[in-house]
Amino acid sequence: MSVQVAARWVVLDIEGTLTATSQVHVVLYDYARPRLGLWIDAHSDDPVVAGAVAQVKADAGLGEPAGTAEVVAVLHGWMDADRKATPLKTLQGLIWSDGYARGELTTDYFADVVPALRSWRDRGLGLAVFSSGSVAGQIASFSNTTSGDLRGLFAHHFDTVNAGPKRERDSYEKIADGLGATAAEIVFFSDVPAELDAATAAGWRTVGVARAGEPFADADFGTHPVVSTFDDVELEVIA
Structure with a gap:
């Protein structure tokens, strides 16, 4: 009808x-997951990245000295739970933008x-x-x-x-x-x-x-x- x-x-x-949901939960998530830590470390001077990392630490109750590994562990947990967390979406978006620009994502x-x-x-x-x-x-x-x-x-x-x-x-x-x-x-x-x-x-x-x-x-x-x-x-x- x-x-x-x-x-x-x-x-x-x-x-x-x-x-399809798999376009995000399989293709895009699998692309971003191993790149989160590398992206954070490579773009630590980017205010957008720094702001997202600070928000992850605040939302997860991590202390300021927490390193990239602790931040990534939180992000992976949010991905597993399909949590629509703004700092996660920000970091994923940056990584996906790069992947599309490189022709690695379609x-x-x-x-x-x-x-x-x-x-x-x-x-x-x-x-x-x-x-x-x-x-x-x-x-x-x-x-x-x-x-x-x-x-x-x-x-x-x-x-x-x-x-x-x-x-x-x-x-x-x-x-x-x-x-x-x-x-x-x-x-x-x-x-x-x-x-x-x-x-x-x-x-x-x-x-x-x-x-x-x-x-x-x-x-x-x-x-x-x-x-x-x-x-x-x-x-x-x-x-």
């Missing part, structure tokens, strides 16, 4: 919505994704991303894909730093302000019901994405309309 929705902006989750999307994104963009809809992955990591992931460089499709990128947690209403209100749009002009696609609930609380339109084989394929999406593929979405452009 198709879902019909009117919008001016389409905001998209990535993991489980545009890409993003693969569900077959329906790229045709739908291009069609929506061509019809005048604005596209934006809201992901727990850092903005740097998001942009990098779109730079080298099996469908080419897709960075030009997206007008805005939001993460837990510039917007806030994905399961809180305030984050979606902040994004709407950033887009210069009213809540009723935005539709959010995600595979996580709690994220859709937060978006709805902010007045957004929502569509759940329940893809076969993904962690939330059989989740209870409540009153949110649900599709298993973007082929089942009919988007009307609000002038």
